[in-house]
Amino acid sequence: MTSTLGFAILAVLARGERTGYDIAANMRRPVGFFWTAGHSQIHTELQKLLAGGLVGYEAVHGPGPQDKKVYHLTADGTARLREWVTEPPRQRPERDELVLKTYAAWLAEAGLVRRMFAEQLAAHEARLAEYEREEAAFGGPPPFGDPMFGNYATLRCGLSYERHRAEWCRWMIDQLSDSL
Amino acid sequence: MTSTLGFAILAVLARGERTGYDIAANMRRPVGFFWTAGHSQIHTELQKLLAGGLVGYEAVHGPGPQDKKVYHLTADGTARLREWVTEPPRQRPERDELVLKTYAAWLAEAGLVRRMFAEQLAAHEARLAEYEREEAAFGGPPPFGDPMFGNYATLRCGLSYERHRAEWCRWMIDQLSDSL
DNA sequence: AATCTCATGTAAGCTGTTACATGATTTA
DNA sequence: TAAATCATGTAACAGCTTACATGAGATT
Numbered sequence: 001m002t003s004t005l006g007f008a009i010l011a012v013l014a015r016g017e018r019t020g021y022d023i024a025a026n027m028r029r030p031v032g033f034f035w036t037a038g039h040s041q042i043h044t045e046l047q048k049l050l051a052g053g054l055v056g057y058e059a060v061h062g063p064g065p066q067d068k069k070v071y072h073l074t075a076d077g078t079a080r081l082r083e084w085v086t087e088p089p090r091q092r093p094e095r096d097e098l099v100l101k102t103y104a105a106w107l108a109e110a111g112l113v114r115r116m117f118a119e120q121l122a123a124h125e126a127r128l129a130e131y132e133r134e135e136a137a138f139g140g141p142p143p144f145g146d147p148m149f150g151n152y153a154t155l156r157c158g159l160s161y162e163r164h165r166a167e168w169c170r171w172m173i174d175q176l177s178d179s180l
Numbered sequence: 181m182t183s184t185l186g187f188a189i190l191a192v193l194a195r196g197e198r199t200g201y202d203i204a205a206n207m208r209r210p211v212g213f214f215w216t217a218g219h220s221q222i223h224t225e226l227q228k229l230l231a232g233g234l235v236g237y238e239a240v241h242g243p244g245p246q247d248k249k250v251y252h253l254t255a256d257g258t259a260r261l262r263e264w265v266t267e268p269p270r271q272r273p274e275r276d277e278l279v280l281k282t283y284a285a286w287l288a289e290a291g292l293v294r295r296m297f298a299e300q301l302a303a304h305e306a307r308l309a310e311y312e313r314e315e316a317a318f319g320g321p322p323p324f325g326d327p328m329f330g331n332y333a334t335l336r337c338g339l340s341y342e343r344h345r346a347e348w349c350r351w352m353i354d355q356l357s358d359s360l
Numbered sequence: 361a362a363t364c365t366c367a368t369g370t371a372a373g374c375t376g377t378t379a380c381a382t383g384a385t386t387t388a
Numbered sequence: 389t390a391a392a393t394c395a396t397g398t399a400a401c402a403g404c405t406t407a408c409a410t411g412a413g414a415t416t
Contacts, residue, residue, distance in 0.1 A: 003403075004277055011284040021367050034279035041404065043369060063412040064367040078287070085284050086292035088299060089277035093376095097184055097269035099214035099337050103330040104191040104265050107258075110324050112266035119268060144290050144359040150283040153355070157279050157348050164344035168337050175333070179324040183375075201395050221376065223397060243384040244395040273404095 002052065002080065005045050008035040010073060010081040013055060015147050017072040020046055030151065033158055046071060054080055102172070114176040121169035128162040131155060182232065182260065185225050188215040190253060190261040193235060195327050197252040200226055210331065213338055226251060234260055282352070294356040301349035308342040311335060 002010075012018065012026045023046075024039040026032075037045075049055045054077035062068035073081070098120060105113050134155055142148040182190075192198065192206045203226075204219040206212075217225075226249075229235045234257035242248035253261070278300060285293050314335055322328040 004275075004280070005403080007284075008280055011280060014284060014287060019367070020369095021365095031280075031283065032273070034274055034276040034283070036273035036275070038405065039367090040369075040371095040406085062367065063365085063414095065411050066368050068367055081284060082287045085281050085288040086296050088296060089281060092275070092277070093212070093216040094214055095184075095216070095272070096214040097272070099334050100184070100188055100191060100211075101265050101269060102333045102337070103211065103214070104187075104194060104261060105333065106325055106327050106329045107194060107262045108265040116266050116268060141355055144356060145286055147286050149286045149355075153282045153285065153352060154279050156351060157282070160344045160348045164340045168340045171336060172333060175321060175329075176324060185375080199395070200397095201393095216376095218377065219395090220378085220397075220399095242395065243386095243393085245383050246396050248395055 002049070002054070002084075003045070004035070005037055005041065006049055006054070007081060007084050008037070009042065009045055009049060010054060010077055010084075013071060013073045014078065014081060017070050019068050019070055021068075023071075030154075034154060049077070053077075110176045110179050114173055114180070117169050117172045117176065121166055121173065124162050124166040124169060128159070128166060131159045131162060135159060182229070182234070182264075183225070184215070185217055185221065186229055186234070187261060187264050188217070189222065189225055189229060190234060190257055190264075193251060193253045194258065194261060197250050199248050199250055201248075203251075210334075214334060229257070233257075290356045290359050294353055294360075297349050297352045297356065301346055301353065304342050304346040304349060308339070308346060311339045311342060315339060 008027070008031065009023055012023050012031060018026070020039065020043050024037070024042050027035065027037045027042065046055065050057070053074060055071050056074050057069040057071045059067040059069055101116070135152075138148075138152050138155075141152050188207070188211065189203055192203050192211060198206070200219065200223050204217070204222050207215065207217045207222065226235065230237070233254060235251050236254050237249040237251045239247040239249055281296075315332075318328075318332050318335075321332050
């Protein structure tokens with residue numbers, strides 16, 4: 001019954017105990033590159049995971065009106081996460097607004113479309129440069145079994161994705177330039 | 181106020197009048213590669229577009245209990261769509277279950293992870309072969325201004341995406357093979 | 361004195377999925 | 389005669405976003 005968000009939370013908790021607030025920070029960056037959630041969603045999901053016995057917490061009095069809750073994985077939670085990792089991902093439908101716009105681009109002025117793609121290209125190139133800097137910080141792939149293997153492998157995916165997107169944007173810009 | 185789904189419907193209607201049923205078929209393939217919706221969502225969205233004056237319809241008596249409704253774009257609908265095309269896409273958060281699993285893969289057995297990636301690779305290669313066949317059917321890019329430019333450009337994106345994914349899967353399989 | 365970070369929660373609303381409901385025409 | 393295709397709709401639910409609500413401690 002656990003949703004994908006639930007597993008995303010378990011995946012973060014597998015690296016160490018955290019408060020809901022900490023998990024929300026992780027869901028902005030670095031996990032946010034492939035799964036995001038706001039704090040409201042995280043707190044409600046944590047309550048479900050708790051009810052299911054997949055996580056537990058210890059209350060520590062911190063700032064604010066309520067006690068802060070430091071969550072950790074239970075044995076059940078770890079087992080369930082490990083199981084989930086190798087289950088085939090259910091492919092959810094692709095939804096890509098830029099590609100949809102491209103599908104209808106023939107209706108618009110080529111110059112305006114080109115400008116939009118130039119902006120997209122700049123964004124992809126900026127992210128690519130950032131990822132390349134991050135990759136350089138690793139001396140190479142960490143061994144499988146090390147949690148950092150996960151960080152490196154997902155970074156590799158991001159790197160490859162940004163290159164593909166940038167390349168496609170450049171192709172589009174060329175096409176649009178030819179037609180002007 | 182129009183949602184992205186609304187624009188997806190307008191984009192389909194820009195190529196010719198269609199019933200809700202026809203639009204649903206388009207949303208499975210070929211538009212389904214970058215935007216999908218079930219028929220129930222399409223019928224309710226068409227009612228909103230109608231209320232907003234972006235589409236109109238003519239009732240024709242067809243099979244089934246109700247008349248079939250052949251929808252078309254109004255002048256307002258065309259103008260709104262043309263405007264939307266060059267507005268910068270609002271980037272929605274990435275949500276990629278396979279990459280999330282990769283992030284937590286260090287917990288699982290390398291052999292099981294490798295099998296999962298091998299399955300993913302096979303799926304990407306199959307899609308790639310299909311897209312390559314479709315690309316061959318075009319003699320090259322149609323001119324901008326032709327609706328088929330949209331089809332070709334989105335196909336190009338799909339081709340590039342599948343290559344990137346397949347490459348990343350192969351890299352993962354290599355990493356996992358080394359650790360066995 | 362004002363703002364930022366830490367910290368947890370509820371509620372309303374939108375988007376998207378799945379199931380329910382109906383029924384004629386065409387094809388196997 | 390059984391199934392697939394054509395055709396439109398409603399209802400219930402799950403997932404996600406945005407806004408509301410509170411408040412201590414640290415920094416500017």
